[in-house]
Amino acid sequence: MDYQRDFDKLQNNFTIIKNSYLDSMAEHLWSYDTRLLEIQLDGLGRLQGVSYLRLVADNKTIYETGKSDPTEESHKRFDIYHKNTNEVLGALDVELDVKSLREKYFQEAIWIFIRQAAKTAVVVLFLYFIFNRILVVHIQHIARYLSENRGRDARDLELKRRPHKGQDELDVLVESINQFRSELLEANQKLESLNQALEQKVAERTRQLTTKNESLEKAMLQIKRMQATLVAQERLASLGSLTASVAHEIRNPLNFVLNFSELLTDSENLEEIKEISRVILKHSQRIDQIVRSMQILSGYDSDVLENADLNEIVKKAYQDTISTRSLGSSYVPPKVTYRLGDSMQVPVYTASLLRALSNIIDNSIHALEKKVRSNKNFEPELVLSTVVRGDSVDIVIRDNGVGIPTILGEKIFDPFLTTKSAGEGAGLGLTVAFNIAQKHGGTLKYNSEFGQWTEFVMSLPLTHERPS
Amino acid sequence: MDRICDVPAPYTRETELMIHIVIVDDEADTHLLYKLKFKKLFAHWGELNLVSFLNAQDCLDYLKNPENKPVDLILSDINMPGMDGFELLKEVHGMKLDMPFYMVSAYESSEFRTKAESLGATRFLSKPVDFHRLGEAVRQDLNLSEQ
Numbered sequence: 111m112d113y114q115r116d117f118d119k120l121q122n123n124f125t126i127i128k129n130s131y132l133d134s135m136a137e138h139l140w141s142y143d144t145r146l147l148e149i150q151l152d153g154l155g156r157l158q159g160v161s162y163l164r165l166v167a168d169n170k171t172i173y174e175t176g177k178s179d180p181t182e183e184s185h186k187r188f189d190i191y192h193k194n195t196n197e198v199l200g201a202l203d204v205e206l207d208v209k210s211l212r213e214k215y216f217q218e219a220i221w222i223f224i225r226q227a228a229k230t231a232v233v234v235l236f237l238y239f240i241f242n243r244i245l246v247v248h249i250q251h252i253a254r255y256l257s258e259n260r261g262r263d264a265r266d267l268e269l270k271r272r273p274h275k276g277q278d279e280l281d282v283l284v285e286s287i288n289q290f291r292s293e294l295l296e297a298n299q300k301l302e303s304l305n306q307a308l309e310q311k312v313a314e315r316t317r318q319l320t321t322k323n324e325s326l327e328k329a330m331l332q333i334k335r336m337q338a339t340l341v342a343q344e345r346l347a348s349l350g351s352l353t354a355s356v357a358h359e360i361r362n363p364l365n366f367v368l369n370f371s372e373l374l375t376d377s378e379n380l381e382e383i384k385e386i387s388r389v390i391l392k393h394s395q396r397i398d399q400i401v402r403s404m405q406i407l408s409g410y411d412s413d414v415l416e417n418a419d420l421n422e423i424v425k426k427a428y429q430d431t432i433s434t435r436s437l438g439s440s441y442v443p444p445k446v447t448y449r450l451g452d453s454m455q456v457p458v459y460t461a462s463l464l465r466a467l468s469n470i471i472d473n474s475i476h477a478l479e480k481k482v483r484s485n486k487n488f489e490p491e492l493v494l495s496t497v498v499r500g501d502s503v504d505i506v507i508r509d510n511g512v513g514i515p516t517i518l519g520e521k522i523f524d525p526f527l528t529t530k531s532a533g534e535g536a537g538l539g540l541t542v543a544f545n546i547a548q549k550h551g552g553t554l555k556y557n558s559e560f561g562q563w564t565e566f567v568m569s570l571p572l573t574h575e576r577p578s
Numbered sequence: 579m580d581r582i583c584d585v586p587a588p589y590t591r592e593t594e595l596m597i598h599i600v601i602v603d604d605e606a607d608t609h610l611l612y613k614l615k616f617k618k619l620f621a622h623w624g625e626l627n628l629v630s631f632l633n634a635q636d637c638l639d640y641l642k643n644p645e646n647k648p649v650d651l652i653l654s655d656i657n658m659p660g661m662d663g664f665e666l667l668k669e670v671h672g673m674k675l676d677m678p679f680y681m682v683s684a685y686e687s688s689e690f691r692t693k694a695e696s697l698g699a700t701r702f703l704s705k706p707v708d709f710h711r712l713g714e715a716v717r718q719d720l721n722l723s724e725q
Contacts, residue, residue, distance in 0.1 A: 372709075
């Protein structure tokens, strides 16, 4: 704006020249008074802002001063007319010093910039020092404090500041930090005590567990001892009950044998003697059977392991059973079906195995007999088979007799369990058969549908391994 | 009914002293034994009517039948299929019959003996039966005089 004003003032020179100088210059030119012209032009030349003057008359430069640097805005040509005739006497070229004006303003602008820059720099520096002094120092202090004082025994954060009234942001910050720190410490302490409590608890639990373990071990030991005692007691008890059962089973036939024999001594009736003898024989056989069974069960028998044809044993077992039954005039089934595999030599305790199979076959025939008695149209079937399965052989005894009630389950192998009437069996047959299967390292299992059929399967190993 | 008995002697003046004994035992040969033994023991005591049953229920039915003559003595086994000797004893007492009741068992256990006594059995005999002692007991309990 200043520049525009100065520029206008400079332009104003053209107007001044036109209004106040051109007329007198025309007079002097007319009179050709060069001296006055020069004086006038000198004066003109000293006008502020005029950088170049040239007076031309009759194509002749009469006067020239300054340096010419014509631009459109700085140069103006004035024609000089005669006052009365309007005849062109000459021309005056005037150039104004716009350039220096510009330079002047440019320099001034630079100066202003430099000055302002310097001022700003000073202010900034000043502000920096102040800021540094009142804030940064403390923030650095806080940062250092925070990075160095982590322990719990560190003092509270305190800034080196002059005492002042009120509370500014730094004070709030310091207070917050101290509060945060104390809270953190407190929380840490709590955590630590919690940890300790936890550790204590764990230790206590471990101790408790150890004690419990020890007592459990003690209890275990006690139980083991008790178990051993119980087993011993159980053995004694089972021996006792076994003895009682055996005694009962023997005393019944013995009652007859003893008392009938006594009668024999003074009987003279031959028929009576014969009848009594038959009864004595029958009951003596019962006692013999029981004693044999007990011997087999206890393992006190003289049987030896030898290779024998299993099919022959099965056949012999059936024949033995039939002949025994015939002797006692018991029921005998009309036929038997054999489904025997190829002849095979198997290591067996022949006498024991014969007894076991006989016992099972006798049970089967008994089951058939029961059904025959209740149903005249019933066709009894007894099938004896041998089948090799892998490294063992199965002896299968199947009948379509009365079957075994499901409720009996494995109890049928218990000693002295019998469904037969008194004198028909002591309940040792299947117990003996089961034990004999085990003695061979084999098994005895059965399947039955009550009222329909029963199937006993004795599995014997083809090669004998001594049972441990 | 599994009843084994000899044809009872006809009821006459002479046979007024007939002794009526009932035996309960699941061993079928028991009847023959008692018949032969008692024949010798009772030879000089009078007529003997011996009736045997293979199970307790049949015996009870016999006792309940009013047509049958009163029974003087019951000899019962304990272990029998179905009702056992103890239950039979209870039933007999329940019928207000107070004839002597002998338990005869092959189970020689104090438990059985105590139970028999507590149920009011007159005697407990173990098998094999000592018929000499049995004879003495019968003579005492039935007030049979030595002749």
